[in-house]
Structures are given as C-alpha cells and as structure tokens.
Amino acid sequence: MFRNHEYQEGSWMKTLILYATKYGSSEKVAHRLAPKLPGDVQTVSIMKETPPSLTSYETVILGGSIYMGAIQKQLSNYVNEHLEELLEKRVGLYICAGEQDPEVRSKELVDSFPKSLYEHAIVKEIVGHEYHFDKMNLVEKLMLRMKGIKKSCSALSDESIDHTAHMMAETRR
Ligand SMILES: Cc1cc2nc3c(=O)[nH]c(=O)nc-3n(C[C@H](O)[C@H](O)[C@H](O)COP(=O)(O)O)c2cc1C
Incomplete structure (x- = not known):
C-alpha cells in the first residue's frame, strides 16, 4: 500500500468530522456522512x-450551521486558530x-470560512436545513415567522451529503 511520507504514522485514512450545531441538523449530517x-x-x-x-488525521471535515448570516463562533474561532494546520490536511466544508x-x-x-481554507477545500457544500419550532425560544420563533417560516421541517439533502462523501473519497491520494 502506498503511504505518503508527509503523513504521520497512523494518520493514513483517518478522518475527523468536527461540527457545530444548535438543534442537531449539522450533527445529523456528520453522522450521515461518517459511514459513507x-x-x-x-x-x-x-x-x-x-x-x-489534528496531527493524527489525514482528512478534516468541518461543518456548522448559519444563524443571522453567520456560522457558529466556536467553529470559526477554532478554524482561525488552526488555519495553518488545516491547510496541510485534506479538507471538506459544509453548512446547514x-x-x-x-x-x-x-x-x-463562502463567508463561513477563511478564503484560503475555502479555496483549499476539496468540497464545500450547503447540505440543507431543518427547523425545530418545539426547541426554539420565542425570539427565534418570531424571527422565523417574520420570514414566513411557520412550521418545523427537515430538508437535509441526501444528494449533497452523498456528493460530499463522494468528493472526499474520490480525491484520495
Ligand atoms: C433563529 C434562526 C435564525 C436563522 N438564521 C439563518 C440565516 O441567517 N441564514 C440561513 O441560511 N439560515 C438560518 N437559519 C436556519 C438554520 O441554519 C437551520 O435551521 C439549520 O438547520 C440549523 O442547524 P443546527 O440544528 O445544526 O444548528 C436560522 C435558524 C434559526 C432558528
């Protein structure tokens, strides 16, 4: 088996999916992606x-969800702090x-990730969304109602999840 000397012993074929989520959509995507x-x-x-x-991972997939136009701070702070290391990895990006x-x-x-990481990433996908009115606070419910969104729904895209998995698997070195 070919082993790329750049990768530390044990990192071959190891993938980390690191995600940020509030109501679970981004987590669902991580769990649907993993077995693929x-x-x-x-x-x-x-x-x-x-x-x-990150040392022991060859591939890192970063996923989060958008609130008020921005991805979770926890994820963007992490990405900014580990940018150099991430640019050495095989990277995939997704947002809900x-x-x-x-x-x-x-x-x-595009705005969720630093430009250099966005350009470096093998795949960047919008993987759909979900709304859980039963879990939201009043302000959130009102905000969505003002946008005409009144009901819970699950609209995660299996196609986009499959595409992400396919791209990450196909482009293996
Ligand atoms: C209060 C609120 C604000 C939102 N704002 C945005 C937004 O600005 N842009 C957007 O694309 N989606 C927005 N969404 C949709 C979320 O990104 C979507 O519900 C996503 O599936 C949440 O993922 P999570 O459960 O992993 O946090 C918003 C959802 C809520 C509840």
Missing part, C-alpha cells in the same frame, strides 16, 4: 467536546442553511 467515508472516521461536536489534536435566496446562501457558505 473510507477508513477510520471520528465525529466530534465542538460544542460538547475538546477537539482532538435555511436561507431561501440561493445567492445569499452561497455567500453564507
């Missing part, structure tokens, strides 16, 4: 766990976003 990827895949919530050292205007949605994706 080759090798050893670990999913970690940045909201609940301390992310492991409910914005209806596709241009605004695409801009949310």
Whole structure:
C-alpha cells in the first residue's frame, strides 16, 4: 500500500468530522456522512467536546450551521486558530442553511470560512436545513415567522451529503 511520507504514522485514512450545531441538523449530517467515508472516521461536536489534536488525521471535515448570516463562533474561532494546520490536511466544508435566496446562501457558505481554507477545500457544500419550532425560544420563533417560516421541517439533502462523501473519497491520494 502506498503511504505518503508527509503523513504521520497512523494518520493514513483517518478522518475527523468536527461540527457545530444548535438543534442537531449539522450533527445529523456528520453522522450521515461518517459511514459513507473510507477508513477510520471520528465525529466530534465542538460544542460538547475538546477537539482532538489534528496531527493524527489525514482528512478534516468541518461543518456548522448559519444563524443571522453567520456560522457558529466556536467553529470559526477554532478554524482561525488552526488555519495553518488545516491547510496541510485534506479538507471538506459544509453548512446547514435555511436561507431561501440561493445567492445569499452561497455567500453564507463562502463567508463561513477563511478564503484560503475555502479555496483549499476539496468540497464545500450547503447540505440543507431543518427547523425545530418545539426547541426554539420565542425570539427565534418570531424571527422565523417574520420570514414566513411557520412550521418545523427537515430538508437535509441526501444528494449533497452523498456528493460530499463522494468528493472526499474520490480525491484520495
Ligand atoms: C433563529 C434562526 C435564525 C436563522 N438564521 C439563518 C440565516 O441567517 N441564514 C440561513 O441560511 N439560515 C438560518 N437559519 C436556519 C438554520 O441554519 C437551520 O435551521 C439549520 O438547520 C440549523 O442547524 P443546527 O440544528 O445544526 O444548528 C436560522 C435558524 C434559526 C432558528
């Protein structure tokens, strides 16, 4: 088996999916993505766990969700602090976003990550969204109602999740 000398012993085929979530959509995506990827895949919530050292991972997939036009601070802070290391990895990016205007949605994706990481990433996807009115606070419910969103829904895209997995698997060195 070919082993790339750049990668530390043991990192071959190891993937970390590091995600930020408020109501679970981004977590669902991480868990749907994981079994579709080759090798050893670990999913970690940045909201609940301390992310492991990146040294032992060949691939890192970063996922989060958009609130008021921006991705979770926990994820963007982490990315800014580990940018140099991330630029040495195989990287995939995804966001959950409910914005209806596709241009605004695409801009949310671009703006969620530093330009260098966005350009470096093998795949960057908008993977759909969910609304859970039963879990939201009053302000959130009102904000959505003002946008004409009145009901809970699940609109995660299996196609986008499959595309992400396919791109990450196909481009393996
Ligand atoms: C209060 C609120 C504000 C939101 N603001 C945006 C937004 O500005 N842009 C967007 O694309 N989606 C927005 N969304 C949709 C979320 O990104 C979507 O619900 C996503 O699936 C949440 O993922 P999570 O459960 O992983 O946090 C908003 C959702 C809520 C509840």
